Amino acid sequence: MESFLFSDERVTIHDPGIPGGGTPPLYGRRDARRYRALCMGSAEDEAMANIVLGVTGSIAAHKAIDLASQLVKLGHVVNVVLTADAQRFVTPLPFKTLSRRPVVTDLYDEEEGWKPTHITLADEADLLLVAPATANTLAKMAHGLADDALSCVALALNPSARTVVAPAMNGKMWGHAATQANVEVLKSRGVMILGPAEGLLSCGYEGVGRLLDVEAIVAGVTDLMRARGTGAQG
Ligand SMILES: Cc1cc2nc3c(=O)[nH]c(=O)nc-3n(C[C@H](O)[C@H](O)[C@H](O)COP(=O)(O)O)c2cc1C
Numbered sequence: 001m002e003s004f005l006f007s008d009e010r011v012t013i014h015d016p017g018i019p020g021g022g023t024p025p026l027y028g029r030r031d032a033r034r035y036r037a038l039c040m041g042s043a044e045d046e047a048m049a050n051i052v053l054g055v056t057g058s059i060a061a062h063k064a065i066d067l068a069s070q071l072v073k074l075g076h077v078v079n080v081v082l083t084a085d086a087q088r089f090v091t092p093l094p095f096k097t098l099s100r101r102p103v104v105t106d107l108y109d110e111e112e113g114w115k116p117t118h119i120t121l122a123d124e125a126d127l128l129l130v131a132p133a134t135a136n137t138l139a140k141m142a143h144g145l146a147d148d149a150l151s152c153v154a155l156a157l158n159p160s161a162r163t164v165v166a167p168a169m170n171g172k173m174w175g176h177a178a179t180q181a182n183v184e185v186l187k188s189r190g191v192m193i194l195g196p197a198e199g200l201l202s203c204g205y206e207g208v209g210r211l212l213d214v215e216a217i218v219a220g221v222t223d224l225m226r227a228r229g230t231g232a233q234g
Pocket of ligand 1: 056057083
């Protein structure tokens with residue numbers, strides 16, 4: 001069974017099925033993706049992506065740990081960015097361990113090179129996935145605010161990357177005219193909105209506002225990346 005280890009500079013791919021020990025003379029995460037697609041050659045592999053997973057301050061933030069894990073298992077490179085409020089609900093540790101990547105928790109995190117981390121992430125991403133997305137972060141994205149690492153990535157995102165958000169919030173927050181207007185703005189810019197689902201909300205009410213099941217989010221991302229891989233419009 002193949003396994004992939006990523007370091008910041010050199011990508012090392014351990015794959016017993018590849019002659020010569022499976023370490024390609026390639027650098028960079030995009031090269032790693034192409035290499036895997038070349039070696040294994042399935043449509044699934046073509047759809048692998050460099051994903052920035054933004055996690056915001058929702059009670060559903062713990063579900064993003066499973067989401068990160070599933071995306072990594074599918075072969076995606078997952079760079080996690082936690083907002084300050086997300087860190088009231090989850091810690092960087094499980095994300096760092098599961099993604100095998102550093103987790104961005106602050107706009108002013110240490111950078112290895114001269115380029116700020118959020119710009120590197122925005123430059124290299126194929127997909128910005130915000131899950132769960134709070135009403136606050138949706139509003140910031142709709143209005144172009146950039147006061148933390150995640151909102152800076154969203155604003156600096158390279159034009160060929162897609163953005164997907166999976167909102168989670170109290171039903172009244174979701175139904176509020178302000179949130180709905182923000183969602184419409186995001187949709188008009190090509191942002192894909194996954195959910196929210198209906199059910200019992202953590203605030204104790206029934207309604208629309210639950211984070212979509214992790215499996216459904218993964219399926220949405222997979223379809224989108226596959227469409228990108230085949231040149232279809234996603
Ligand atoms: C226990 C608790 C649960 C919360 N859950 C949500 C939620 O599911 N969705 C939401 O939009 N806001 C929720 N909030 C409010 C957000 O944490 C708050 O708006 C915060 O400013 C969001 O910041 P961020 O978008 O930068 O992560 C919750 C707050 C608390 C105290």
